[in-house]
Amino acid sequence: MQAIFDDYVAAAGLTTDLVNTAPGVWHGEDQLPDDAAVAAFVGAYGLTGEDDLAGVHELRDRLRAVLDLRDPEAIERSASVLVARGLGSVGLEPDERGRLQWIARPGADASLVDRLALVGGIGVLGALRALGPERFRDCASDTCSGVFIDTSRPGRRRYCMPDLCGNRANVAAYRARQKASGGIS
Template identity: 50%
Template structure:
């Protein structure tokens, strides 16, 4: 399959998003409990629009999620090795293809018959390798929220991201800090 590759930021971001769907991170349980949730996850990120989804795919994507977490928690050399293994699963290499307007776009290509999880591994692994090479290993981080076990790749320009899900973890910390300041004033 020929999969449009929107760059390492999108790939590393999707890897971060996938890892943080885990019940280990989310207090409300698994954010990918069924094939419909997996379909929404992939569709929202523009990933693998042509692939068929099944319950077996869901189990494989859950296993991939755990592998990506290990990569994000690994030292630099181990992260590079493991992300490279993800790409090698079904990847036949990146390619440039022209769109209808003649502009060049990157695609990652996968072997015929590759599973959904292996195709996803190629895209996410490519994103992680790109982030590692471009931004450095210090951008693979644990969430700074005291009650969160999330991990992420900071692809922000400034490199100051602190939370795996800023809208959730960052907001919780801000609210807690605000309440603590108000208690000190009274």
């Protein structure tokens, strides 16, 4: 499956999801604690590869650092280094409307971590060029240290994990309203 290398929105989604598995976002509890967890995570994106837990964790830290940069030139520099790490070839292929599009492919000997670096670079560069640096943001939840790349069309995403952080914030706001109005607690 090559789709993840051809779709910066999907690649940015993987990047956001990977960064937010870090223990720092989960009060110390790593969401990728072992090889099986990594295999399940990358498998959901159609990727497989050899076990390299330390390498995945290290890349995750680097991607987090890139998402924290917020300066477009610095983001571009760092993302280009990530792309170079996994890139095997660049070519031109027609898209579904017959227009030629640049495509990036990982090297035949690129490790899983190298390919993840390429995906991260594609996601970050694509979002930066197509949407702008203001799409790299902190989670709006007070209790969350996650970050995300907002690739939504309106660009109003607020949470790193909308199902989780968004709900948590809604529940907190609801409780606060109940308390303020003297309702049931």
